[in-house]
Amino acid sequence: MIIFGSSFAAGLLGALTGLGGGVVIIPLLTLGFGINIKYAVGTSLIAVIATSSGAAASYVKEGISNIRIGMFLEIATTIGAISGAHIAGLVSTEVVAVTFGIVLIFSAFVSGRRKEEFATGVEANKTASYLRMNGKYTLEHDEVHYTVKNVPGGFGVMYIAGALSGLLGIGSGAFKVIAMDYIMKLPFRVSTTTSNFMIGVTAAASAGIYLQKGYIDPGLSMPVVLGILPGALIGSKLLVRFRTKWLRIIFALVITILGIEMISNGISGNL
């Protein structure tokens, strides 16, 4: 019952801040309930798929995500996810916990940063043009055209994002947005929605492996799924109406603290 309530909150917060539910679910289960991190990671992957697919409800109609870029980069993220799920079976609980803590702090930093729009209309990149990735979206009846840069660089970071997702059971949205914003120079409206599009597919690649390995428990996933689904749906609806600046800052602080907690517990071997 407590897990159900907290999962609802996690889904709500995850959708509102664009960080996904995973970053909250794992500390909640491990630090809060003393559940083994392997079960927590398996459960969290399920939560990530639920949030990503559930949140789609709010942005499908806008049509600003770039499905070509998403699909192309998914080659990197899915292969990464499979590698990550394999690494998870080889390394110790402590390593997973500490890595998770570092990624958590990093995600907090990324989500807390000021979002700025990159100048559009930069010269088109050869690879990107060949792959027909350049696109446009409509913003208040104005068409904004954008071009894509450094495709191989983005592809490489996406592999890392996928591996982290498979190892830690998170959506690693922060890394995906970095790959698209900073390296490929996409406008953030496009990168955030495209990232959400990719998270579900990436998590599905590793969730299949976790299921076969026996890391996904029905008794544990049940309250999480039932809590996070309505949370994500309501969260993505609210997102359109409210300003989330303060919420993001508070949330970033909370996950930084959780990150430090995960690292210290990982080092002292309490998990």
Next chain:
Amino acid sequence: MKHLIKKIRDKDIEYRMGMLLISGVSLSGFIVLIGSIIYLYQNKYVTSDYNIFLGEPERLRNLYDIIKGAFLLRGRELIQFGLVILIATPVARVLFAVIGFYMEKDRLYTAVSIVVLMILLLSLFAGVGK
């Protein structure tokens, strides 16, 4: 004009993908809910211990056994079946993209989506993780 038609179709694919996702998620949530009711009814006085990692029994890992158990209306298997549908939803989305790009006669991206689909199926069925 040609460009305009292409853009509309891209949007069309996206819209249908969204609808597909929502249906998949709702179906999964519904099955998990029914499974949970049965599961809670059957395990009223059992407190589970997840402190130590034991791994799930074979019948909750294997797709065939999960489906078999789900049809027998066993609580745990039903929940697990709902989770399998949840995992399958993004896979269906990629399959949908393959069809969409093929209909747009976009060979390059039909191939790209097929590659993604293959990677996913490999991890789900070929037991790469074992």
